[in-house]
Amino acid sequence: MDEFARISFWTNEGQAPDLLEARGVRLAIGxxxxxxxxxxxxxxxxxxxxxxTVDTMVEEIHFKxxxxxxxxxxxxxxASNISDIAAMGGIxxxxxxxxxxxxxxxxxQIKQIYNGIYQCxxxxxxxxxxxxxxxxxxxxxxxxxxxxxxxxxxxxxxxxAKPGDVLFVTGIAGKSAAGLHLLLNAHQEQHLAQHHLEMLxxxxxxxxxxxxQGRLLHDLGSCHALNDVxxxxxxxxxxxxxxxxxxxxxxxxxxxxxxxxxxxxxxxQQSTLEWILYGGEDYILLGSMPxxxxxxxxxxxxxxxxxxxxxxxxxxxxxxxxLEALDAxxxxxxxxxxxxxxYNHFI
Amino acid sequence: MDEFARISFWTNEGQAPDLLEARGVRLAIGxxxxxxxxxxxxxxxxxxxxxxTVDTMVEEIHFKxxxxxxxxxxxxxxASNISDIAAMGGIxxxxxxxxxxxxxxxxxQIKQIYNGIYQCxxxxxxxxxxxxxxxxxxxxxxxxxxxxxxxxxxxxxxxxAKPGDVLFVTGIAGKSAAGLHLLLNAHQEQHLAQHHLEMLxxxxxxxxxxxxQGRLLHDLGSCHALNDVxxxxxxxxxxxxxxxxxxxxxxxxxxxxxxxxxxxxxxxQQSTLEWILYGGEDYILLGSMPxxxxxxxxxxxxxxxxxxxxxxxxxxxxxxxxLEALDAxxxxxxxxxxxxxxYNHFI
Numbered sequence: 001m002d003e004f005a006r007i008s009f010w011t012n013e014g015q016a017p018d019l020l021e022a023r024g025v026r027l028a029i030g031x032x033x034x035x036x037x038x039x040x041x042x043x044x045x046x047x048x049x050x051x052x053t054v055d056t057m058v059e060e061i062h063f064k065x066x067x068x069x070x071x072x073x074x075x076x077x078x079a080s081n082i083s084d085i086a087a088m089g090g091i092x093x094x095x096x097x098x099x100x101x102x103x104x105x106x107x108x109q110i111k112q113i114y115n116g117i118y119q120c121x122x123x124x125x126x127x128x129x130x131x132x133x134x135x136x137x138x139x140x141x142x143x144x145x146x147x148x149x150x151x152x153x154x155x156x157x158x159x160x161a162k163p164g165d166v167l168f169v170t171g172i173a174g175k176s177a178a179g180l181h182l183l184l185n186a187h188q189e190q191h192l193a194q195h196h197l198e199m200l201x202x203x204x205x206x207x208x209x210x211x212x213q214g215r216l217l218h219d220l221g222s223c224h225a226l227n228d229v230x231x232x233x234x235x236x237x238x239x240x241x242x243x244x245x246x247x248x249x250x251x252x253x254x255x256x257x258x259x260x261x262x263x264x265x266x267x268x269q270q271s272t273l274e275w276i277l278y279g280g281e282d283y284i285l286l287g288s289m290p291x292x293x294x295x296x297x298x299x300x301x302x303x304x305x306x307x308x309x310x311x312x313x314x315x316x317x318x319x320x321x322x323l324e325a326l327d328a329x330x331x332x333x334x335x336x337x338x339x340x341x342x343y344n345h346f347i
Numbered sequence: 348m349d350e351f352a353r354i355s356f357w358t359n360e361g362q363a364p365d366l367l368e369a370r371g372v373r374l375a376i377g378x379x380x381x382x383x384x385x386x387x388x389x390x391x392x393x394x395x396x397x398x399x400t401v402d403t404m405v406e407e408i409h410f411k412x413x414x415x416x417x418x419x420x421x422x423x424x425x426a427s428n429i430s431d432i433a434a435m436g437g438i439x440x441x442x443x444x445x446x447x448x449x450x451x452x453x454x455x456q457i458k459q460i461y462n463g464i465y466q467c468x469x470x471x472x473x474x475x476x477x478x479x480x481x482x483x484x485x486x487x488x489x490x491x492x493x494x495x496x497x498x499x500x501x502x503x504x505x506x507x508a509k510p511g512d513v514l515f516v517t518g519i520a521g522k523s524a525a526g527l528h529l530l531l532n533a534h535q536e537q538h539l540a541q542h543h544l545e546m547l548x549x550x551x552x553x554x555x556x557x558x559x560q561g562r563l564l565h566d567l568g569s570c571h572a573l574n575d576v577x578x579x580x581x582x583x584x585x586x587x588x589x590x591x592x593x594x595x596x597x598x599x600x601x602x603x604x605x606x607x608x609x610x611x612x613x614x615x616q617q618s619t620l621e622w623i624l625y626g627g628e629d630y631i632l633l634g635s636m637p638x639x640x641x642x643x644x645x646x647x648x649x650x651x652x653x654x655x656x657x658x659x660x661x662x663x664x665x666x667x668x669x670l671e672a673l674d675a676x677x678x679x680x681x682x683x684x685x686x687x688x689x690y691n692h693f694i
Binding site for chain 1: 373374377378379380381382383384385394395396397398399400401402403405406407408409430431432434435437441443444445447476477478479481482483484485486488490492494495496497499500502504505506573574575590
């Protein structure tokens, strides 16, 4: 197959024409650049801002074949980008895909990566409109750029947190890290129900970016700051704290824990709290809003079957993140300053 | 330096605030996604389409340290993307930069790559609004996505060439390939004036994408099809021929040749024609327009100090590209079908 035949094999029939039309795509793959209408019919009376985000996944750094199928690599590469748009309160619209391929990969294997990309794209209504394929001497490198939109001037930044705000998450952190641990130790006998193991693996391999949650927070209008949890709860909190020039206090007792996570961490003799704070790649949203808005926001989330947890608060400060926990001996709360460690990749 | 310090070191003060403001940038580097206004003040009464293009440069595949400085790598990576926007008749607006860095590169070396990117960005008025930096186990990989705009419905595609059209180029092909040959054989004594050698090296290391030429063709409104010459004249002509379902005839006698190119190819005992047809990376524009518009278009180009050369014509056909040359013995023109060879990278 020549380059054109390969690209056609990878991308043909990946998406329904309806989806491309709904996203204003005039011309997708096959010219010097893709063409999309800046203004859709439904947008005529509304000004939008455009959101750009890019993420790269490098073989051996971000994934290994033992823990990620080729389809999962494609799915997750797009999902992590969509999550960045969700964290701005935006709608993901279009994506371009750049892939550098070592010669040991067959066109069929690359097709599996594209299948994963298209599965995620179709699930979230993202039109894949272009790309670049090159060879690579050693590692597979997959870079996806996603373009989204949000009503003009209303993107939710990480810099808006204010003292007195409630700190919240839209899901449970730590499952992806536990899933990775499980996949790396798959040879060990696991004394755990199959559905727990599956949930953790899925959390690592096919994270679900929270576009609906981001849009609901955006539409309710009271969210002050928002980040997606790609690098771990502690690290994302530190980014909000630094950008907003506030301190953030995470209350250990409030942190939601999934049963799968707590059972697996006990079984694997690992620290649940460590995974929650430093695991990363959960792609839930972490943010802050005024206390008086929290209850009705939580109710709105519940109505739509979505989760919202209060996990702490925002205080005046210099950009530090604190973990507050009850000291059983002293019978009072103690604070630990969380060093900004973030997510450690394989290398 | 941690990741934030490095990114700040590479990107700080790269661009004037005026440029970012003129490009509608509300928020550049430093959040989950960049935010740009879809509608600038000057655009209020005009609908635009957005153009997306992405290109990757991989160490050992697209560049080697013998032939490209780190600054040149950065400059050329952005230039090749800007050229794709030029080939649609568009205006380059924004870029996001993804770079995967092997540990043997120092932050200072990466800074040189960014310096090259910013030099090109500032020259062409492109706002660098975001990116992703990761490590890479072996090769440096640089992926740049450029977003441009063009008045709605007026992008110049490669599929519009019509029988009877004049085939034209906006510059001289082959110089980049000659420059690469020169750089790879720099140890050989070159019996050529320094300014010829410099021109060829510059053509390879710092190609000048032809945004002004693309915009002039766009504004004059008569251009039927347009491609930028990234993969060689023959290959780009084949893309237009296939997309437009026509044959393209290149007239060898009409092909413009630079003096530097002809002198160097004679000196290096290489075929000038081979470099012109198959060299690639010249980033001039190749297109077609109705015969009756050519003279006044050429005059408009001349007025602005820009070049336009007729090099052949479009005929009815099945998507083939022909080279027509005078056979001296037979005293008549002969045609050769140009196989689609394109540009051969190092590997």
